[in-house]
Amino acid sequence: MLNPFDEFQPSQREALEAALSDQELSADQAYSLLDLTPRQVLSLSLVADLLRRRQCGDQVSYVVNRNINFTNVCIKSCRFCAFSRDHRNEEGYYLDFEEILRRVDQADAFGATEVCVQAGLPPKMEGDLYIRLTRAIKEKFPHIHIHAFRPEEVLYGAVRSKCSTLEY
Secondary structure, eight states: OOOGGGGSOOHHHHHHHHHTOOOOOOOOHHTTTOOOOHHHHHHHHHHHHHHHHHHEEEEEOOOEEEEEEEEEBOOEEEEEOOOOOOTTTOOOOOOOOOHHHHHHHHHHHHHHHHEHHHHHTTTOOOOHHHHHHHHHHHHHTTSSSSEEEEEHHHHHHHHTTSTTTTTO
């Protein structure tokens, strides 16, 4: 009988066997799985599906979510981002807390269980803006999960607050 693991390098096979034994993969083991042939990707997908079935069977879930982009003004000029605008650009916008909370309220009324809050990196931003914003949302909507702030935003808030990301 053909063993699909025969196509893998020993380090990759070790990673798959660890996963199937419910062991946490090391960084090196996970890294070894990034260099796969299309056929190996298929085998990896089957392993992932087996692990998913073990974890939750065929039960699925979803989140009712609303994205709130409170500003598109950004100090960066990332080539991949079609969203951001320079602070001098007339298409740049900032939503104030009142408008952000109105949008969360609207999402809540539609049954949202989560809001995704993200934005550009506005120049001259007050360092605690993200903290005040999440507090304002949680105070008014304690039952809404906040999915917010990519690492770049956390770093920017920390820099603007003159503290470490851990303190932030």
